[in-house]
Amino acid sequence: MQAISYRRAADVNAAIQAAQQPGAAFIGGGTNLLDLMKGGVAQPVTLIDITRIDALNRVDALPDGGLRIGALVRNSDAANHALVRARYPLLTQALLSGASAQLRNMATVGGNLMQRTRCGYFYDTAFVQCNKRSPGSGCAALDGHNRMHAILGASAQCVAVNPSDMSVALAALDATVQVSGPRGARSIPFAQFHRLPGDRPDLDTTLQAGELITSVDLPPSAFSEHAHYLKVRDRASYAFALVSVAAALQMDGRRVQTARIALGGVAHRPWRAEAAEQHLAGRTLSAATLREAASAALADARPLDGNAFKIPLAQRAIVRSVMLAAGQTGDFA
Incomplete structure (x- = not known):
């Protein structure tokens, strides 16, 4: 096992100064970093404990x-x-x-x-093809098991979310x-x-x-009254999202003044659904409006062999989360 040195930082400046040496990493709760270290994915030389700041x-x-x-x-x-x-x-x-x-x-x-992206090929060093771990080695997920992977914003180099x-x-x-x-x-x-x-x-x-x-x-929030986070996953707890939707609305009766929608589980970063936001702004919520907005949000989706189901799933999740954020209980899906 590689030797690791440990330093405890008393303040922000001390932490930054300690991090200037090669191979240094900050550690707080350690819930992701320690997993990566155990699997040999992350190999820091020095851990800088910032928990006392x-x-x-x-x-x-x-x-x-x-x-x-x-x-x-x-x-x-x-x-x-x-x-x-x-x-x-x-x-x-x-x-x-x-x-x-x-x-x-x-x-x-x-x-x-x-948090690093949760791709099984990234976390398992037995798979040598992983551009995230070893740039230029390839992406095993492209032709492998990719049910959990990206449908938006991916590249030929990586499809993790x-x-x-x-x-x-x-x-x-x-x-x-x-x-x-x-x-x-x-x-x-x-x-x-x-x-x-x-x-x-x-x-x-x-x-x-x-x-x-x-x-x-x-920033100051205009969305405290109408917001909903919907997470669709394989089991009710301790599971990553297949698709998630954060929906926040400013409402005037049934009319949407402003909408904020972001998706999880679909891209390498949280995906802001600006097309859906623009489609909803200034309009009265209806089944047709919600479906059109959801379709616009996924217009650029490019699924892999194993995750095409995410497109209709994400569309239905957008409809459901916006409906719940607006306080409506009808079936618009």
């Missing part, structure tokens, strides 16, 4: 009415925080859909953003990721944080070397 373990109201959630806030604490529940119920629902209660009690908000439920809600809510690094602090709009695979599927995010997530900022 109190400044990252806070939830604070922002002056503009938004909310700042520190990177070390546990998923369970974020989901159950009074301000999150009141202002961002979509985020609470998504967080409580993820993993198990035990994992939510350990996993952190920052770590959740950094982002596994995070939390991130789907954050995409719909237009969150911002705050990071600090050797070049200072910067803000990353959530839509620009996760990458599509392109020709570099080994890079899941746009973080630069040595950068540390410090918080996730949420």
